[in-house]
Amino acid sequence: MHEETKEITDIILELAQRARQETSMEPEPELTKSVQWPVQLTIGPGLEGAIACESKIGYVNGTKGWLVYRGYDIFDLCAHCTFEEVTYLLLNGSLPDARELASFKKKLIRYRFLNKTLRLLVGFPIEEMNAMGALRLGINMMRQEFTNIDKEEARPATIDAIGSDEDSIAMETAPKGDIRATYEFKQSETDKKNKGRPKQLDDGHGMEACCHLISGVSTLTAAIAKIHQKHMPIEPDRNLGHAANLLYMMTGKKPTPLEERIMDISLILHADHGMNASTFASMVVASTLSDVYFSVGAGIGALNGPLHGGANEQVLHTLMEIGDPGRVKSWVDQTIADKGKIMGFGHRVYKAYDPRARILGTLAKLLVKENKKVKPLFDIAEELEKEVVSKLGAQKQIFPNVDFYSGITYSCLGIDPEMFTAIFAVSRVSGWTSRVLEYLENNRIFRPRALYTGEFNRKIVPINQRS
Numbered sequence: 001m002h003e004e005t006k007e008i009t010d011i012i013l014e015l016a017q018r019a020r021q022e023t024s025m026e027p028e029p030e031l032t033k034s035v036q037w038p039v040q041l042t043i044g045p046g047l048e049g050a051i052a053c054e055s056k057i058g059y060v061n062g063t064k065g066w067l068v069y070r071g072y073d074i075f076d077l078c079a080h081c082t083f084e085e086v087t088y089l090l091l092n093g094s095l096p097d098a099r100e101l102a103s104f105k106k107k108l109i110r111y112r113f114l115n116k117t118l119r120l121l122v123g124f125p126i127e128e129m130n131a132m133g134a135l136r137l138g139i140n141m142m143r144q145e146f147t148n149i150d151k152e153e154a155r156p157a158t159i160d161a162i163g164s165d166e167d168s169i170a171m172e173t174a175p176k177g178d179i180r181a182t183y184e185f186k187q188s189e190t191d192k193k194n195k196g197r198p199k200q201l202d203d204g205h206g207m208e209a210c211c212h213l214i215s216g217v218s219t220l221t222a223a224i225a226k227i228h229q230k231h232m233p234i235e236p237d238r239n240l241g242h243a244a245n246l247l248y249m250m251t252g253k254k255p256t257p258l259e260e261r262i263m264d265i266s267l268i269l270h271a272d273h274g275m276n277a278s279t280f281a282s283m284v285v286a287s288t289l290s291d292v293y294f295s296v297g298a299g300i301g302a303l304n305g306p307l308h309g310g311a312n313e314q315v316l317h318t319l320m321e322i323g324d325p326g327r328v329k330s331w332v333d334q335t336i337a338d339k340g341k342i343m344g345f346g347h348r349v350y351k352a353y354d355p356r357a358r359i360l361g362t363l364a365k366l367l368v369k370e371n372k373k374v375k376p377l378f379d380i381a382e383e384l385e386k387e388v389v390s391k392l393g394a395q396k397q398i399f400p401n402v403d404f405y406s407g408i409t410y411s412c413l414g415i416d417p418e419m420f421t422a423i424f425a426v427s428r429v430s431g432w433t434s435r436v437l438e439y440l441e442n443n444r445i446f447r448p449r450a451l452y453t454g455e456f457n458r459k460i461v462p463i464n465q466r467s
């Protein structure tokens, strides 16, 4: 192992020890065994306290500050594993042996190449779109390029003729309903000859589709980042691991061992997190037996919001707005007085220190040592953490969450703020797909109720008498 990355392992194991000590007096977990359905619970607004399903994939304990994937503690996984191993673990239930890992990595590498999808994507005004919107669009194109879900027979024969003239958009002036406005690229010769190209997937529900998405979201995210910088996407590098290849495609530079390891750990940390909003959104879509591409699209939509994945970008704006460690105290006092939310703090589940923030904060400190541009923001962040924890920690159990240090980490790795949430998706897609696969083994469509508090027996007034 490289000396710098060995240092990271030691640091994480030390952090783990400290975390366990700090919360050792907290009560042992409850509700971790199979239950007899239906189950009686107290449910708060936002489905707080509700149980959506049983799962063996991941566990979060907010009072003890635990995050567990398939029985393994997050600190141990970060110290000893790669994102590929952890993804295999989430999908399959056990860590891979050397042969299984090699074959899994080979599959992910094959799925990195999305030639036609990217060619189509650059035809859209991606540079004007929010990265998450572009990502969702790209996933629909992956679905179209690689699966037979929308059967070939359903395509009108006219489409081939339309495809022969790339500049034309066929339209009927008086629609008869049998021809759709269509624009299609011709399949390139290189694609046909490309032996490494993955085979067409017969359906969009299984493990292959999940692996396709786990790899594809990374390629799409990097391509969107490049297009936003007014450059063409960078071809994936077969010789790099998932994290290194992501950084390479995003920045055009091969990362140092330290950068690669920190990106890898960040991907592990964001891979799964219980029944969070985006995971639930993707499972709700899957429960209708819609395919996993649509499920992941729903996850991306939910992750985009500032109360979920969008918070890390907001954190950076907050730090820039504060501008100086000396201004932190007055800024915090004012924000609390205005009843404002401080981005990167607080969590629905964690009422102790978020273990992911503990790890990322420490790793960000290693990275900023070399980065004069980001160091001032890190100094403000450290001060902000101290101030918020001293004012709201004991009183409201508000501590930094994963988003607080992820933006600083990504900035040091050369990633633009507008791409932070998409990077979160690169990682979380492994949790979304694992949870969807697991849920489908014993599927029941999600259908909660709303408490109707509206009126009854209203009479319809004719339109011209309504005010």
Ligand code: COA
Pocket: 306, 307, 308, 309, 311, 339, 340, 341, 342, 343, 344, 345, 346, 347, 348, 349, 396, 398, 401, 402, 403
């Ligand atoms: N800054 C200041 N106060 C906060 C806060 C924050 N970031 N997060 C929560 N609080 C306060 C609320 O004002 C509320 O106080 P009150 O009881 O006096 O009204 C109390 O803590 C409970 O907050 P609430 O919004 O009800 O918690 P929640 O469980 O519904 O929301 C979050 C959880 C994550 C949405 C919320 O903490 C938040 O908005 N954080 C900032 C956004 C963020 O970092 N999101 C990333 C999550 S990983």
